[in-house]
Amino acid sequence: MNIGVFVCHCGSNIAGTVDTEKVAEAARSFPDVAFSTDTMYACSEPGQAGIIDAIKEYGLDGIVVASCTPRMHEATFRKTLERAGLNKYLFEMANIREHVSWIGKDKEANTNKATELVKMAVAKLRNNTELHAGEFEINKRVMVIGGGVAGIQAALDCADGGLEVILVERESSIGGKMAKLDKTFPTVDCSSCILGPRMVDVAQHPNITLYAMSEVESVNGFVGNFDVSIRKKATYVDWEACTGCGQCMEKCPSKKAEDHFNEGVGTTTAINIPFPQAIPKKAVINANACIMLSKGKCGACAKLCPTQAIRFEQQDEVVQEQVGAIIAATGYDLFDHTLYGEYGGGRYPDVITSIQYERLLSASGPTGGHIKRPSDGKEPRNVVFIQCVGSRDPSVNRPYCSGFCCMYTAKQAILTKDHIPDSQSHVFYMDIRSPGKLYDEFTRRAMEEYGARYIRGRVSTIQPRNGHYVVKGADTIMGTQVEVEADLVVLAVGAEASKGAGELAEKLRISYDGYGFFMEGHPKLKPVETNTAGVYLAGSCQGPKDIPSSVAQGSAAASKVQSLFSKDKLASDPQVSSVAMQRCVGCAKCESTCPFGAIEMTEFRGMPKASVVETVCQGCGVCAVTCPQGAIQLQHFTDNQILAEVNALCPY
Amino acid sequence: MSKQYAYYPGCSAMGSSIEYDISTRALCKSLGVELVDIPDWNCCGSTPAHASDHLLSASLVARNLAIAESMDVEGIITPCPSCLKNLKTTSLRMQRKDFHEKVESIVERPVRADLPIRSVLQTVVEHCSPQSIAEHVSKPLKSLKVVPYYGCIMNRPPDVMTFDDPENPTSLDRLMGALGAEVLPFPHKVDCCGASLGLVRRELVTRLSGRILDAAASLGADAIVTACPMCQLNLDLRQNQINRANGTQHSMPIFYYTQLAGLALGQSESCLRMDKLCVSPAKALQQVGAPAQEERAR
Numbered sequence: 021m022n023i024g025v026f027v028c029h030c031g032s033n034i035a036g037t038v039d040t041e042k043v044a045e046a047a048r049s050f051p052d053v054a055f056s057t058d059t060m061y062a063c064s065e066p067g068q069a070g071i072i073d074a075i076k077e078y079g080l081d082g083i084v085v086a087s088c089t090p091r092m093h094e095a096t097f098r099k100t101l102e103r104a105g106l107n108k109y110l111f112e113m114a115n116i117r118e119h120v121s122w123i124g125k126d127k128e129a130n131t132n133k134a135t136e137l138v139k140m141a142v143a144k145l146r147n148n149t150e151l152h153a154g155e156f157e158i159n160k161r162v163m164v165i166g167g168g169v170a171g172i173q174a175a176l177d178c179a180d181g182g183l184e185v186i187l188v189e190r191e192s193s194i195g196g197k198m199a200k201l202d203k204t205f206p207t208v209d210c211s212s213c214i215l216g217p218r219m220v221d222v223a224q225h226p227n228i229t230l231y232a233m234s235e236v237e238s239v240n241g242f243v244g245n246f247d248v249s250i251r252k253k254a255t256y257v258d259w260e261a262c263t264g265c266g267q268c269m270e271k272c273p274s275k276k277a278e279d280h281f282n283e284g285v286g287t288t289t290a291i292n293i294p295f296p297q298a299i300p301k302k303a304v305i306n307a308n309a310c311i312m313l314s315k316g317k318c319g320a321c322a323k324l325c326p327t328q329a330i331r332f333e334q335q336d337e338v339v340q341e342q343v344g345a346i347i348a349a350t351g352y353d354l355f356d357h358t359l360y361g362e363y364g365g366g367r368y369p370d371v372i373t374s375i376q377y378e379r380l381l382s383a384s385g386p387t388g389g390h391i392k393r394p395s396d397g398k399e400p401r402n403v404v405f406i407q408c409v410g411s412r413d414p415s416v417n418r419p420y421c422s423g424f425c426c427m428y429t430a431k432q433a434i435l436t437k438d439h440i441p442d443s444q445s446h447v448f449y450m451d452i453r454s455p456g457k458l459y460d461e462f463t464r465r466a467m468e469e470y471g472a473r474y475i476r477g478r479v480s481t482i483q484p485r486n487g488h489y490v491v492k493g494a495d496t497i498m499g500t501q502v503e504v505e506a507d508l509v510v511l512a513v514g515a516e517a518s519k520g521a522g523e524l525a526e527k528l529r530i531s532y533d534g535y536g537f538f539m540e541g542h543p544k545l546k547p548v549e550t551n552t553a554g555v556y557l558a559g560s561c562q563g564p565k566d567i568p569s570s571v572a573q574g575s576a577a578a579s580k581v582q583s584l585f586s587k588d589k590l591a592s593d594p595q596v597s598s599v600a601m602q603r604c605v606g607c608a609k610c611e612s613t614c615p616f617g618a619i620e621m622t623e624f625r626g627m628p629k630a631s632v633v634e635t636v637c638q639g640c641g642v643c644a645v646t647c648p649q650g651a652i653q654l655q656h657f658t659d660n661q662i663l664a665e666v667n668a669l670c671p672y
Numbered sequence: 673m674s675k676q677y678a679y680y681p682g683c684s685a686m687g688s689s690i691e692y693d694i695s696t697r698a699l700c701k702s703l704g705v706e707l708v709d710i711p712d713w714n715c716c717g718s719t720p721a722h723a724s725d726h727l728l729s730a731s732l733v734a735r736n737l738a739i740a741e742s743m744d745v746e747g748i749i750t751p752c753p754s755c756l757k758n759l760k761t762t763s764l765r766m767q768r769k770d771f772h773e774k775v776e777s778i779v780e781r782p783v784r785a786d787l788p789i790r791s792v793l794q795t796v797v798e799h800c801s802p803q804s805i806a807e808h809v810s811k812p813l814k815s816l817k818v819v820p821y822y823g824c825i826m827n828r829p830p831d832v833m834t835f836d837d838p839e840n841p842t843s844l845d846r847l848m849g850a851l852g853a854e855v856l857p858f859p860h861k862v863d864c865c866g867a868s869l870g871l872v873r874r875e876l877v878t879r880l881s882g883r884i885l886d887a888a889a890s891l892g893a894d895a896i897v898t899a900c901p902m903c904q905l906n907l908d909l910r911q912n913q914i915n916r917a918n919g920t921q922h923s924m925p926i927f928y929y930t931q932l933a934g935l936a937l938g939q940s941e942s943c944l945r946m947d948k949l950c951v952s953p954a955k956a957l958q959q960v961g962a963p964a965q966e967e968r969a970r
Binding site: 360481484485486 | 837859
């Protein structure tokens with residue numbers, strides 16, 4: 021084998037603390053190395069051209085590049101090899117940037133370590149073999165999980181592009197958080213007027229199948245060929261028959277059911293359609309509140325329903341779907357403000373959350389758009405907004421900024437003045453974060469045109485006194501403590517990962533961070549991909565986002581699916597496990613440890629044997645270390661390859 | 673089975689809050705919590721010590737810890753939140769090896785600093801549940817409207833005190849409820865009364881404590897119940913000062929919770945030293961049906 025070694029300077033990133041010339045020189049003495057040099061930027065066009073020239077000039081058949089992490093440029097260099105006519109698996113990368121130059125300042129020690137890493141890479145490469153990718157067919161249907169604005173956008177973009185879309189929503193209507201908003205910033209236009217038509221588009225689109233009141237139960241398979249089971253939860257109403265006329269709601273005697281859509285402001289009937297623009301506009305029975313389902317009496321809705329759609333005996337149903345790609349758009353939940361004992365923690369009736377206030381502002385909300393205090397129904401004069409409740413606060417494990425609270429607070433301050441002209445809004449803030457288009461102008465308008473009084477400082481406590489609240493806090497610009505009397509306090513609650521996000525991530529086999537938000541493939545270069553092929557992200561499931569960003573990401577995810585589906589066949593990754601049949605004793609330990617379910621037990625000449633489903637295998641290697649016989653080898657990371665690396669490092 | 677605790681009364685218990693000490697001992701006795709005084713205990717240094725030097729503060733506390741550790745007890749308990757805070761903080765700080773060594777070299781004896789440390793309130797609430805206390809009640813505090821006042825350090829800082837909710841504690845509420853009193857939701861239950869600043873910045877205390885009295889009165893409370901000698905002193909002894917400074921006319925009795933508990937458990941007013949309270953509790957006591965045996969003697 022003729023091996024070529026290229027030691028990259030990466031400008032001063034590596035050359036600043038590693039003597040790259042010396043590393044290249046040392047590499048010349050390693051076995052099979054026919055050519056070795058240092059190069060300014062191996063990944064640049066001239067850098068790659070140098071590699072191709074060397075391959076041709078010296079007849080090289082294997083290449084080692086000592087540079088940055090393979091996460092950054094392994095794919096780049098593999099393509100370079102292919103352009104030079106070599107198999108792309110005859111390539112190794114030694115990470116001398118993240119593992120050496122960035123973490124140590126001692127040039128001599130760094131140079132030695134870099135040399136050793138190159139030595140290991142050469143040793144492994146000598147054991148590499150050509151690997152060849154297979155091909156498999158793909159199913160060009162896509163499942164979108166979550167019917168909020170991001171999911172709706174993704175579903176519509178895919179469907180308009182001619183793809184068949186399965187949209188799964190766990191609530192009885194799509195629309196998500198945006199449907200609950202009264203107005204949107206920075207244009208103060210009606211939220212449901214923008215979203216409503218898009219929701220209707222979803223309902224009417226011939227390419228979209230909508231599963232509302234449904235949850236993803238399990239996901240099997242791999243990119244291009246996912247098998248999904250979806251649990252359609254019992255609604256106790258035959259949605260085929262239901263016309264959404266709402267007569268059942270008028271006559272339902274159980275009127276104290278929790279009004280989920282109105283965020284607990286007010287109550288609703290046991291059978292209900294959550295809001296007038298709901299899609300699908302179908303009634304659902306809340307089993308806990310329904311007298312018939314809990315006590316066996318009543319049945320008023322069944323008697324009244326003009327289409328006889330009520331089905332008290334209905335059960336959950338599980339349906340199977342096959343799709344080729346999945347877009348997760350499961351959104352976020354709002355922070356539970358009861359963790360802030362000093363703000364009343366749910367004890368004070370007139371200390372409410374921003375989304376509850378949004379429902380009070382909404383014309384379709386429980387008060388018909390009139391701002392009324394929950395305690396006595398009076399119109400408030402002084403409204404205090406407190407920002408960063410559950411944002412930027414490590415003490416409640418929410419150190420991150422939720423990003424949109426500054427803006428919606430400014431919007432609510434403006435709307436408050438619109439609704440009650442002689443009212444005064446006070447906003448306690450930490451800083452104003454309004455980086456979007458026309459956003460800063462908007463918060464300024466809240467202050468300058470609408471006279472909202474912005475006070476920089478955190479609130480220490482809220483105390484009820486004589487029918488209103490005393491909000492005590494610091495004014496860190498004036499350097500004093502302030503007390504503001506409030507008739508109503510609105511907590512600008514931050515965002516947190518949606519309930520059950522972790523479980524869904526595990527079903528989808530994608531990563532999530534410590535707070536439950538799904539992890540993108542790369543924070544800058546792969547913002548909507550995940551590390552699992554064929555699974556994409558849109559909206560706030562990846563981190564708090566406002567409407568424009570959610571929509572943009574929904575479209576981005578859809579375009580990723582389109583480009584994935586632009587091919588009829590996908591290449592499979594050959595870096596998978598393979599079983600040596602003669603050594604396998606059929607103990608099935610590998611089958612039980614494989615986290616992806618990629619190993620099946622088969623029979624070979626009457627003996628049980630393990631077999632790898634190559635398209636499902638993710639190449640993690642857990643099976644290889646589990647096998648007591650050493651019968652499973654992970655291609656490109658075989659025992660021989662790894663031992664060669666170890667021997668190169670520990671020669672004695 | 674009764675449990676023995678090393679009892680650390682603290683300096684206030686020897687003077688300004690002797691009634692707290694007496695009623696604490698009586699309450700513990702009737703609930704089967706056995707107290708053994710730490711022999712030859714010394715002052716924990718209170719605010720002046722920890723405000724000037726952590727090592728001095730810790731050394732003063734460590735001496736008491738060392739004595740208690742030789743006593744074969746369940747743990748240390750103290751009625752005073754300030755002493756409690758010093759005991760617990762020291763015990764935590766002593767987990768740092770270098771600090772531990774310094775303190776040991778000053779007190780010239782080994783200190784393990786590993787005994788559990790609790791307030792009497794926590795012990796009473798956690799070891800005898802409010803329900804089982806309710807079974808002991810012979811004279812429920814019917815028709816007495818009280819506001820529980822925890823003060824600022826009984827539950828805070830939360831990582832050190834590890835007891836109840838730091839912003840909305842409810843242990844006193846539950847205890848008083850079990851004794852039959854009507855407990856009003858008190859928004860100022862963890863506010864500061866001004867503490868020892870009464871000596872150097874009296875106007876601060878009259879303002880802060882005044883606010884607590886105003887709030888209690890506006891809620892229609894008959895009395896404030898406290899668990900802290902400092903809070904009790906500021907609200908009770910200084911109530912006239914506060915009234916003068918703020919132009920108010922409060923006459924709000926400030927009970928230790930142990931006194932009201934003792935009363936409900938059938939102990940006599942004189943043995944609970946109600947006479948030591950500055951603002952006369954006579955009216956409040958009459959409401960519970962206990963004839964005020966002696967007016968405050970001054």
